[in-house]
Amino acid sequence: MTQGQENCLVVWPEDVFMQEAQRAQQTPLTSRDARDYARVLFAGAEQTTPDKQGRIGIPPLLRDYAGIVKDVVVIGVMDRIEIWDPAKWAEYSAGAQAKFADLDESADR
Template identity: 65%
Template sequence: MFFLGTHTPKLDEKGRLVLPAKFRDALAEGLVISTGQEYCLTVWPEPVFMAEVKRAQAMPMTHKPTRDYLRVLLPGAETATPDKQGRISIPAHLRAVAGIERDVVVTGVGDRVEIWDPQRWADYSTGAVAAFASIDEAPEA
């Protein structure tokens, strides 16, 4: 499973998102929606989410950033299974965190999918593209 591409669907009146067709098979067995970084939502295939949780839990609990990460990632997370039309419900508390109303940007980011408010995505991607354009690393000897 490898997610890539950018899509611009709309949520329906019940807060449901129709997943892009090319993402559906990889998410059909179950997924987890959680708070993402930069105020987006992250949709993980359930096994990938569980691997991420295990990775984070392997860090010492005396490490404050680890505690913070788990405290943001887990309490608001929701499990879901897409319906026959490929729809998932985005809970209101997660929509509020991401500032999502009706229009969304759905991006494939390798092992996961992100859901963004269009303006937040535009602001973030403008800065990220500029930073990407200026990367100039020296080759390793």
């Protein structure tokens, strides 16, 4: 689990996280954006294991980053799970929904 864009949290299976780590390692250290991405990705990363009921705890640093106080919204996005504060998800989702039709029309198929 680590910090994601738009102040959500990202949960990857370990093998997928390692692929993302390798991709980040292949970017040039001379690129400020690449350094920033790697720092944020790895600085907030914590390995988590579900308990017997399938729940995962969210470390305090990541809860603070995502603004999570109590409830969460969990969404599946291709090869990862994103965890959102409900108010932040509602705000993000409203903006993304407004663009959705245009994005679909412009997607390469």
